[in-house]
Amino acid sequence: MTQPQYYTNCELRIFDLTNGEQDYLWVDYEDALHNDITGDAVSISLGTYHTPGAWHPADLVEQNGAVWQVRAGLFIGAAITYPVGVYYAWIKLVDSPAVLPKRAENRLVEIT
Numbered sequence: 001m002t003q004p005q006y007y008t009n010c011e012l013r014i015f016d017l018t019n020g021e022q023d024y025l026w027v028d029y030e031d032a033l034h035n036d037i038t039g040d041a042v043s044i045s046l047g048t049y050h051t052p053g054a055w056h057p058a059d060l061v062e063q064n065g066a067v068w069q070v071r072a073g074l075f076i077g078a079a080i081t082y083p084v085g086v087y088y089a090w091i092k093l094v095d096s097p098a099v100l101p102k103r104a105e106n107r108l109v110e111i112t
Contacts, residue, residue, distance in 0.1 A: 014110045015076050018084075022077035027058070027091045027104045031068040038067045041094040044074040045101075046087035046109055052101060055092060056080055082111045 015021055027044055031037050042060055045052035058072035072091060074080065087109045092101040 011106055012108045012110060014112060016112045017077055017081055018112060022075065024073040025076055025089060025109060026071055026073050027089050027107060029070050029091045029093060034068040035095060036067045037070060037093055037095055042070065042072040043092045044072060045090040046082055047090055049088050052090035084111050086110045
């Protein structure tokens with residue numbers, strides 16, 4: 001995959017897995033309708049612009065104040081690794097019966 005050359009308003013997060021780096025990828029989610037998403041299962045995926053890849057259960061990191069906003073983390077580099085490339089981050093909440101996947105706004109991930 002060729003690295004994009006133009007990152008306007010994008011936050012690029014680089015993971016150097018060849019040097020054994022292990023760190024969290026943080027992804028924020030806000031429900032546009034302000035539904036209560038307290039306690040919903042959260043998953044994160046790295047994929048293409050149009051399609052998420054494999055989903056991995058995420059750690060719910062922060063849910064301060066508003067119950068329609070969450071921050072989740074995925075620990076990359078230990079049990080979860082990806083091939084070298086540039087990916088778009090995706091986040092999914094299961095708010096029964098709805099499953100709410102969406103591409104994380106302005107989040108690119110580069111694996112080296």
